[in-house]
Amino acid sequence: MNKPRFLKKGDVILVVAVAVALLLFWGVSRFLYPPAENGVAEITVNGKPHGTYRLDKEVSFTVQDENGGYNRVEIKNGEVRIADADCPDRLCVRQGAISHKGETIVCLPHGLIITVCDGANGDVDFITG
Ligand SMILES: [Zn+2]
Secondary structure, eight states: OOOOTTOOHHHHHHHHHHHHHHHHHHHHHHHHSOBOTTOEEEEEETTEEEEEEETTSOEEEEEEOTTSOEEEEEEETTEEEEEEEOOSSOHHHHTOOBOBTTOEEEETTTTEEEEEEOTTSSOOOOOBO
16 A cells, blocks of 8 residues: 555544545535526615626626615626725625525625515516626
């Protein structure tokens, strides 16, 4: 049996353990957030539907809230993210891009919620773009 020269037995176990952990994590996240089919981003502002946007089209637009605040939404490479916003915490911008079914981006100060959904479920009111 050829033992790897630069790896001690403990190192090998560690590497295997990390690999298994990553695989498990990946498997669980795939299970929790399966890729959306014909994914769309549903956007609501203060609980009211703002629009539904296909993730397979590149688009960016600005959502204004009632108090003059804005969130710039960007859809690119099948992912949606908030590219810019003038909310005080900017947590929505820091949440990064989402693309899996059930994932959300929330901007609390602006009452804006983006949810990734399947596009083929018939609940879609309209699709722009
Ligand atoms: Zn925000």
